[in-house]
Amino acid sequence: MWFVCDELVLRGSLALGTKASFLLQVTQAQDCTRAGGTIDTFTTTLTGSFFLNGTQLTLRPAGTGLTYSGVIAPGAVELQLPPLPFLTPPQHSAKFVKFPL
Numbered sequence: 001m002w003f004v005c006d007e008l009v010l011r012g013s014l015a016l017g018t019k020a021s022f023l024l025q026v027t028q029a030q031d032c033t034r035a036g037g038t039i040d041t042f043t044t045t046l047t048g049s050f051f052l053n054g055t056q057l058t059l060r061p062a063g064t065g066l067t068y069s070g071v072i073a074p075g076a077v078e079l080q081l082p083p084l085p086f087l088t089p090p091q092h093s094a095k096f097v098k099f100p101l
Helices: none
Strands: 004-017 020-030 039-053 058-061 068-073 076-080 092-097
Touching: 004 076, 004 092, 020 058, 058 076
Parallel strands: none
Antiparallel strands: 004 020, 020 039, 039 058, 058 068, 068 076, 076 092
């Protein structure tokens, strides 16, 4: 049986810490209501270190050996997201709006 589900990114947050650490959280939904199913939501969380070279941002999630790149612009951070479950194609980017602390 074939189910039709919609995969959505609902929200995300990126916190860059003072000691070059980061916390990235992305909340997704898999909505299968069109096929008589349910909506499941879940959050992917990554932590690790970051490196900043001018406006170029590099995230290094702990224990993975992977890197994700981004660009810091006035008022926002554009980031290449890590592969997320259920999303096709696996590469997506996101814009995080900066909020002062």
